[in-house]
Amino acid sequence: MKMERWLASLMLRLQSLFRKETVENDFDEELRFHLENQVEQFVAQGMSPRAARKAATKLLAGVDRQKEQLRELWQFRWLENFWRDVSFSVRLLRKSPGFTAVALLTLALGVGANTAVFSLINGLLLRPLPVPHSEQLAVLRIEEGGPQPEYSFCTPFFRGLENRHDVFTDVFAYDPDMLQVQGHSGNENVPGMQVSGQFFSGLQVPPLLGRTLTPEDDRKGGSPAGLAVVISEGFWERWFDRAPDVVGRKLVIANTPFTVVGVMPKRFRGVDPTRSPEIYAPLSADPILDAPRNHIDGGIHSWWLTVMARVKPGISVDGVNAALQAVSGPILHDSTEDGNYIKGEEKAHFHFSAEAGSSGFTYARILFRKPLVAMFAMCGGILLLACLNLTSLLMARGAARERELATRLAMGAGRRRLIHQLLVESLLIATAGTALGLVAAPLVSRSLATMLMSGSGAQGVTLDTSLDVRVFLFAALVTVTATVLIGLVPALQATGGNLNEAIKDGQHANKTHERRRVLPRVLMASEVALALALVAGAGLLVTSLVKLYKSGAGFDPRGVVNIAFAMDKQPLKDDALMQVYQQLGEELSHQPGVKNVSFEFIVPLSHRGWNGRYAAPGGSPKLIWMNSVGPKYFETMRIPLYVGREFGWGDTKASGLKVILNQSAAKQFFPDRDAVGQQILNPGEKTSYEVVAVVGDAKYRDMRSPALAAAYVPIQQDTQEKPSLNAVVRVEGTQTPLAGAVRSIAARLVPSIPAPVMTGMDEVVDGSLGAERMMAVLAIFFAGCALLVTGIGLYGTLSYSTSRRTSEIGIRMALGAQRSRVMGMVFRENVLVAAIGSGAGLAVALLASRALGSFLYETSPRDPWVLVGSVGALTAIASAASLLPALRAARIEPIAAIRCE
């Protein structure tokens, strides 16, 4: 009842707010009606009509004056006040454009940086999948005693889990993969995803056209109607020009016809937030799609699947985990006949478990969670710094406005109203700053995402960082926090003083002012401290990055281009294929600017790996990393050849197995002997290799870990039938003409393969340092901004406080104070603040650097040079910021200063 009345009243008030005119007209008409009746009554009582009207009008004269009161009754008083405050604040802010610009820019910077990094975090870690009831999704994992659970499944484990419908409605697996699709001009690589039968029923997103894939399709050879695929809306547009009869058409993938049975809408991007597959193919088609590999026959040796499930409503995480625990043992036993493997896993307490899967799954999350959180912390630091800076500036300005505020207080304005007005001012600044930041954020986050994802090592990986509700909520939260942070303290401070003192004293500096200047100093000192911590952090990250680059990869990446040839689906194999490679190499070497050409199976630093256990005769097997490389590989890569010879085209399968060891591997196998001429054995395959050379160590998987023990075998002796190799080309000068040449050479020699993909080795190196580079770039940028913002803050507060002391300084000078002493006096104010701030900042930096330690490469978090340099940078900025106000103070003319009081 009460609620109802309140609501009705609110409605009336709101109506009247938007129809101010009508309310007043209404009242006028009501009064007119009253007047007419009164006139009639007077006439009836015997007055003349004229006299009657006059008397009645007189009676109602006072009522008109109450309109104002009535209006107030009808309207939201605070809303009117709010508008008045807004327009007042806008006028004030426009009157001091310098202050406004600084305030907006610093805040836009803080908010923009935070929003940009938050949208990365949002895209990678938070955003739920756009599917119904995403909270019911779970990611399944394998616990086997290691520090982290495993997320890769083999086919037997997944098939064992697939039909457990006691706690799950659906269990499904997927594997992102490049698919080779036949187009009008030869084969093309298209990002795709192999999905199991319950993938679409588990995700519950209806198709745009046709149907989705079902368990029927996920069988060897497909459903009775043949092999089926579902395509994305984007692919439908690009490949079929949105033809309405696309369902039922054929697509030739990996030289095999598939039937398109459905189209998925644009918003559906599968379950990996870093990928957007264009073709969804059944899991069981893997032997066709991935030929010549076969992950299904690979059994427990092919860990290629990610498994997710939709949990039945009402079943708790504990319930799910208990059910998974119960089936773990039986599935393990059904999966393989390898008793040793089962025994080993049982010893490690092998079992399945589940975690929340509402935002899908991606490996990038495991790689980048920590760097992202660290960057978010940096962004928080810069935002706090921007707020501290604005608080100080507003306080300084509030002090300058002391008299205005005191006068308004004295004239009866409530303190509350004044605080309101000051808060509205900071709200305006915060809102405008946030808006500016939001405009810039998408650009920043997109380039950060590109930089970050280039380090994940996989092809076709992107991150959607677009703004969504969560990002906007976050920005709104930031705005509100910033408003309160920057507005409340100065507002309380500015309105809390003693009126009389403020009005009377005007510009004189006296004891009460001294006391009230402690807070701004504390604020400025914390700002300096924060800036120092940021600068020191940036220094450490940059030092570490420089050291990483300087440490070298063991090869010279400059001018080297990798060209990837996908040979796995074309008809040639073994020696015939090697002849093609030889021809390719020959033709490439004649291209302008090309100095050397060779081949390699694995591109170093691309996060791909191949390893095996090898032993020296009589020694125990050791794990080493492998690659197969072509003739003159080490010359092309500029890896030093210490002893022995390079491989040649003559090192065929028939000429005996050969191997080249790097220095670490040579030392490992033959610590006291010359390696060249020795044999190393592969106990598993019972093969033996002759060592023909020892070469320098080169980084294999990433830049951070030291070079691993590695062995190289000739490409001709690779056990794969159809290896897809990369040509390694060292080019002098521009690489652009090479791209066209490569395309035409490949089209001529091996017409059926997709266009070769060219990547610069520089890019690979940069990519492998993606996270480090992003952190360092951001840190430098933030440090620069922190220095700038702090400088502006120190300058602003000092010049405000100096301008308030103009008359005092004038008197001092009139009494004979030297200009240099005045300068020193003003200068000293900031020196103190900067010194205290630096001290505190050093302490903070030392504490925080421990958290940074895990990101640093061969750099101590207490690197004295970095710390000293940071203090130096801040000192320089603080001095520069203090010099100008000090100079201005020294130039004060005593007469003018005293007269202006």
Added chain:
Amino acid sequence: MSKPSDFVQGTLDVLLLKMLALEPLHGWAISQRLKAASGNVLQVSEGSLYPALHKLEVTGWITAEWRPTENNRRAKFYSLTRSGRKAMKDQVADWDRLSGAVSLVLGLEEAKG
């Protein structure tokens, strides 16, 4: 012109509610009825009447509606809402208690002597 005797704070509200409880009325009618019903003792000035009516409307105790009068002129008719009726009953009870108490006090015999 003598000012009409000031209403005890809040009394006007209950009087208005009571009048409107009988039938919907416009402002003019209310002022005439009040005068007549109180035997010309209670007169409410226009300057008090309309703000009071509007306040009651904003509070939600009465609602207003433009309607033609008997002689076909447009007038704003006020009528009681359900919550207004309840408020009136409460306030009438309050008033009865208050006036009873006042009468009791005023009815005391002065001590002789």
